[in-house]
Amino acid sequence: MTVSTIYPDYDVMKEKAKWDENTRHVVEGRLKAPGMPRFFSPQELTLLKSALHRIVDEEDKGIIARVAGQIDDHLAEKRGQGYRQVGVAEEEALFRLGLTLLDTTAMQAYEESFLQLTAQQKDEILGQVQRGEVIWKEIKPQDFFNKLLRTAVDFFFSQPEIWSEIGYGGPAYPRGYYRIEYGLKDPWEARLDRKLVAKRAEAGLGPGPIRRVDR
Amino acid sequence: MNHETGLPWKNLNEEVDVVIVGAGATGAVVAQELGRAGLSVVLIEAGPYWEVSRDFVSDELHMRKTAWRMKRLTAGTDAPELGHNISGSGVGGGTNHFTAVVPRLFPSDFRIKTIDGVGEDWPITYEDVAPYYEQLEKEIPVSGPKHYPWGGFHGPYPYPAREPVGAMHQVLRIGCEKLGIRSSVAPLAILSAPFQGRPPCINRGFCAQGCLPNSKFSTLIHHIPRALDAGVELRHGCMVNRLLCKPDDTIEGVTFLFNGHEYRQKAKAVILCASAIETPRLLLMSADGRHKKGLANSSGMVGKCFMLHSGHEVVARFPEEILPYKGTPILTTTQEFYESPSDGSRVRGYSIHAHGSRPLAFMKIVTKTTKTWGRHLREIARDYNYFARLTIVGEVLPQIKNSITLSDEKDEFGLPAPIVTFSYGDNDRKVIEDGVNMCKQILEAAGGKVEFICPDTSHMLGGCRMGSNSSDSVVDGWGRSHDHKNLFIADTSTWVTSGASNPTLTAMALAWRTADYMVEEFRQGNL
Numbered sequence: 020m021t022v023s024t025i026y027p028d029y030d031v032m033k034e035k036a037k038w039d040e041n042t043r044h045v046v047e048g049r050l051k052a053p054g055m056p057r058f059f060s061p062q063e064l065t066l067l068k069s070a071l072h073r074i075v076d077e078e079d080k081g082i083i084a085r086v087a088g089q090i091d092d093h094l095a096e097k098r099g100q101g102y103r104q105v106g107v108a109e110e111e112a113l114f115r116l117g118l119t120l121l122d123t124t125a126m127q128a129y130e131e132s133f134l135q136l137t138a139q140q141k142d143e144i145l146g147q148v149q150r151g152e153v154i155w156k157e158i159k160p161q162d163f164f165n166k167l168l169r170t171a172v173d174f175f176f177s178q179p180e181i182w183s184e185i186g187y188g189g190p191a192y193p194r195g196y197y198r199i200e201y202g203l204k205d206p207w208e209a210r211l212d213r214k215l216v217a218k219r220a221e222a223g224l225g226p227g228p229i230r231r232v233d234r
Numbered sequence: 235m236n237h238e239t240g241l242p243w244k245n246l247n248e249e250v251d252v253v254i255v256g257a258g259a260t261g262a263v264v265a266q267e268l269g270r271a272g273l274s275v276v277l278i279e280a281g282p283y284w285e286v287s288r289d290f291v292s293d294e295l296h297m298r299k300t301a302w303r304m305k306r307l308t309a310g311t312d313a314p315e316l317g318h319n320i321s322g323s324g325v326g327g328g329t330n331h332f333t334a335v336v337p338r339l340f341p342s343d344f345r346i347k348t349i350d351g352v353g354e355d356w357p358i359t360y361e362d363v364a365p366y367y368e369q370l371e372k373e374i375p376v377s378g379p380k381h382y383p384w385g386g387f388h389g390p391y392p393y394p395a396r397e398p399v400g401a402m403h404q405v406l407r408i409g410c411e412k413l414g415i416r417s418s419v420a421p422l423a424i425l426s427a428p429f430q431g432r433p434p435c436i437n438r439g440f441c442a443q444g445c446l447p448n449s450k451f452s453t454l455i456h457h458i459p460r461a462l463d464a465g466v467e468l469r470h471g472c473m474v475n476r477l478l479c480k481p482d483d484t485i486e487g488v489t490f491l492f493n494g495h496e497y498r499q500k501a502k503a504v505i506l507c508a509s510a511i512e513t514p515r516l517l518l519m520s521a522d523g524r525h526k527k528g529l530a531n532s533s534g535m536v537g538k539c540f541m542l543h544s545g546h547e548v549v550a551r552f553p554e555e556i557l558p559y560k561g562t563p564i565l566t567t568t569q570e571f572y573e574s575p576s577d578g579s580r581v582r583g584y585s586i587h588a589h590g591s592r593p594l595a596f597m598k599i600v601t602k603t604t605k606t607w608g609r610h611l612r613e614i615a616r617d618y619n620y621f622a623r624l625t626i627v628g629e630v631l632p633q634i635k636n637s638i639t640l641s642d643e644k645d646e647f648g649l650p651a652p653i654v655t656f657s658y659g660d661n662d663r664k665v666i667e668d669g670v671n672m673c674k675q676i677l678e679a680a681g682g683k684v685e686f687i688c689p690d691t692s693h694m695l696g697g698c699r700m701g702s703n704s705s706d707s708v709v710d711g712w713g714r715s716h717d718h719k720n721l722f723i724a725d726t727s728t729w730v731t732s733g734a735s736n737p738t739l740t741a742m743a744l745a746w747r748t749a750d751y752m753v754e755e756f757r758q759g760n761l
């Protein structure tokens with residue numbers, strides 16, 4: 020992870036005892052190491068992980084392995100939303116063909132597998148795919164990229180560590196929220212780190228002055 | 235269990251009074267009313283029978299399971315995103331994960347041809363629906379302000395307004411106040427005080443994932459139990475694949491698929507409540523030798539004039555934390571720009587709602603608008619808590635070419651998948667442009683900096699519109715087919731124009747009205 024959180028002390032999982040049991044089960048399930056892939060071949064899965072590292076700019080192998088494993092579950096169990104634009108391939112085909120074509124494209128450009136490329140080279144290839152600058156016969160490169168990006172974002176931002184990083188309150192049943200108005204926080208919500216916020220503000224980035232609740 | 239058939243349904247071999255197709259917002263209302271009138275009713279639902287405490291969890295990704303997830307194709311210059319954002323499946327239908335904003339339509343909505351010279355007039359008026367609005371607002375019940383500034387009903391709502399509102403929703407009120415625009419707490423089918431064993435809302439913010447404490451109304455928790463008490467037989471996991479038509483053009487009943495087998499259910503009357511995509515699709519799929527264009531389709535209007543609301547999202551960054559995950563997603567609104575402005579810049583208008591977001595909803599907007607990934611994506615995400623969102627509900631005028639048709643591709647049941655074709659017209663774009671501009675102004679007035687403007691749509695409507703003329707409409711003002719006298723439609727497919735209010739209260743009011751009419755027709759021996 021190259022971007023640092025402004026909530027360094029916050030861990031959404033600390034509150035899990037306050038969640039209902041079914042929700043806890045679902046969220047804790049996300050933290051389990053994945054089993055063998057059921058939809059992807061081992062080679063496809065490795066390619067997927069390699070692309071995911073770049074797409075969500077995350078170096079942590081454990082998180083990426085989980086995200087890839089959960090995308091594999093999603094495809095194996097056909098848990099998709101079922102709709103697509105006329106002319107766009109089904110998501111199963113986009114993933115399976117797209118990953119192989121991504122590797123072929125890398126081979127053509129660098130005479131090496133996508134897996135062997137430097138981060139910069141990977142980004143270069145992914146950018147070409149996103150912009151439709153490569154020619155694929157079976158599927159449109161942009162369709163693959165959009166599907167990869169949207170799916171990656173859905174699964175990555177469903178990981179509890181990432182919820183903690185962005186300061187998302189997470190599941191809230193049966194407890195709910197009491198202090199919802201401007202400037203108020205319930206005691207269990209994420210607290211800003213004053214120094215980090217000040218540093219970012221100095222650099223002209225994002226959030227402004229810190230509020231009373233976080234002092 | 236039926237002892238003769240070994241199947242779980244008791245009325246399979248009998249001709250019942252009414253078969254209802256779809257147990258969503260409208261089907262459940264119809265079931266309750268017909269059941270209470272003493273008719274024998276079979277309610278058939280394609281999806282599962284959800285149980286709140288077992289199936290609902292506080293998680294965005296997991297709860298996408300409540301969407302309609304069978305194969306659907308989209309087309310047109312503004313091919314919409316469907317899935318979770320558009321339709322539900324299973325008992326309760328769309329109400330399980332709707333955000334429960336329940337304004338009425340405006341009186342002018344029913345007569346925009348007369349007033350504005352566009353679209354069509356409805357064959358009914360606001361006054362026809364008003365008594366049903368009132369009953370429904372009491373029954374479910376609706377929490378809302380003492381005084382509501384717009385439309386045909388100025389309050390007070392039966393239950394007190396949902397206050398206080400979250401920071402997210404204060405943004406809209408502050409921005410509007412600075413600009414001199416009226417705003418209000420939204421009318422919501424969410425409890426502000428206890429009602430029949432249901433507790434008031436705890437602001438956990440997951441309305442679009444299904445409410446766990448049952449503070450939010452859904453037909454799953456409200457109408458369905460009452461329908462079952464009244465003796466209605468509910469069959470879930472059963473996909474109706476055909477309506478059967480007799481030589482005299484009355485409907486004999488339906489066939490449905492359960493675990494890969496087809497079964498038949500006869501009925502004296504059939505009422506379709508399967509949604510504005512599935513109802514036209516079912517009529518088209520029921521084509522037979524004498525009705526080559528599908529049933530109820532002598533006008534050729536089945537599947538035509540399908541509408542969605544434009545639902546553009548405008549997202550701004552604020553200098554202080556907004557914490558957009560807290561509170562009921564939509565709590566405040568302005569309907570100030572609902573009707574046509576005097577300068578003629580557009581015809582009809584839009585509502586603006588303050589709309590909270592959990593991470594996936596927010597990140598979808600980010601990726602859709604910026605197409606960004608890698609480091610930049612993470613930088614935006616880090617500031618998630620600083621963003622506030624406004625969403626428009628924009629009127630979209632009916633166009634013949636926006637349609638539901640059948641594709642050659644088959645869905646998971648082996649049935650022709652529907653194609654949803656949708657393109658905005660010129661006026662629709664003007665409404666969007668104006669709505670987006672107004673959202674920007676409100677957000678900026680409240681101190682935000684607009685960063686993302688994301689096209690989206692909501693609410694499926696039309697496709698089997700009502701009208702007094704059988705040559706250009708599918709059903710009459712009661713929802714009765716012009717072609718088949720014992721066939722009715724009560725879902726949002728009957729809508730003539732879209733209005734710019736969230737549609738479900740109106741849809742349920744119309745469904746109730748149709749149910750009352752059917753009861754009367756049965757009483758008089760006409761069905």
Ligand SMILES: Cc1cc2nc3c(=O)[nH]c(=O)nc-3n(C[C@H](O)[C@H](O)[C@H](O)COP(=O)(O)OP(=O)(O)OC[C@H]3O[C@@H](n4cnc5c(N)ncnc54)[C@H](O)[C@@H]3O)c2cc1C
Nearest residue numbers: 256258259260280327328333334335474512725736737738
């Ligand atoms: C995320 C989201 C938020 C929303 N928020 C709001 C809001 O705040 N306010 C508002 O007013 N509206 C809102 N809506 C819209 C609302 O959900 C719909 O207007 C409403 O559900 C439509 O009612 P319906 O009865 O026409 O269809 P549905 O409620 O969709 O019910 C149709 C049912 O029929 C079943 N079915 C379909 N085909 C068949 C078949 N062939 N055989 C058997 N069963 C079948 C389906 O499974 C479904 O359960 C929202 C919708 C979504 C998705």
Ligand code: SF4
Nearest residue numbers: 435439440441445450
């Ligand atoms: S915000 Fe309120 S109504 Fe919505 S899901 Fe949570 S508790 Fe239910």
